[in-house]
Amino acid sequence: MPHEVDMTKALMMSLKDWYSQQTERWPVRRVQLLVGEFTCVEPDLLRTAFAKQKLGTFLENAEIAIRDSPFIAFCRNCEREYKPDINLEYGCPECRAPLDEIRSGRELKIEKVDWDIPVGAER
Template sequence: MHETDMTKALIMTVKDWYDSQPQPYKIDKVHLIVGEFTCVEPASLEFAFEVQTRNTFLEGATLAIKEIPLVAYCHHCQEEYKPEIGLQYSCPKCNSPMDDIRSGRELKIDRLEYSCV
């Protein structure tokens, strides 16, 4: 379950921001952008986040996950297409291998919702 390691990295990143603030805040929600090709399971990520934030500065905060679809570009056909994860990564028209991913690899914090303590 790589969601556990991703959650640890997420918490450390938010903690760095939190510690740099002149006053403490209560973080209510962490907005993430997660690409489909990262193979991150949102439900597993939410579960790992809930478990790992217990008794921490993030306790009670929730995740809002925006999923970004996998989109590739076929240079032979000069068209974008949406590969089927785990089934068909090559171009559906000419079967050229997927070599130009336009979206779907994102994994980043978009923003935080917080309030003064």
Template sequence: MHEVDMTKALILTIKDWQESHPEPVKIEKVHLIVGQFTCVEPVSLEFTFAAQTKGTFLDGVALVIQETPLIAYCHTCQQEYAPNIGLQYSCPDCHQPMDDIRSGRELKIDRIEYAPLTLHS
């Protein structure tokens, strides 16, 4: 389950971002873009994120995942197409193997929603 390693890297990236922020903030939501071709299961990623952040500075933070479809480009046909996931990723018209992926490999933080942290005396 590579979601565990991805979540650890995500937590470290968010922690670095938060520590570099000029003022203390409370993170409320983390928006991710996850491509269909990354083989990351959004439900598994959400579960792993919730489990690994319990009791940390990210406890209760919502993980919002936007999936992007797998889109390839066929240079022979000069057109984009959505390959069928599975053993055959070739162009549906000329059957050339998929060699130019236009989207679907993304795995990145899109944005972080946060609010100023209020310190109580």
């Protein structure tokens, strides 16, 4: 869980910086993340860390929504995408070429922040 705690701290620092730059500071309802399979971040542990660290902050009532990004590589020899397997040392399952290009799975980013906009307020 220490990895997820550190990731959550970095996430909250980014959100705090972003929030401080907003002209309207409505309550944050949801933070939507994209988390790649190859980041080694466990979504459930990230949710737990976020639930603990948000207490007493502007994110206290916010929930976290996580969208997974699969680990996909590309083999230049075979000219095809594949799902890397640790048992093959992540190499291409067809030609056994070493992992050369990662197409997805390394992402860890904020995709969207949803506000609780008061009735009658305009953005």
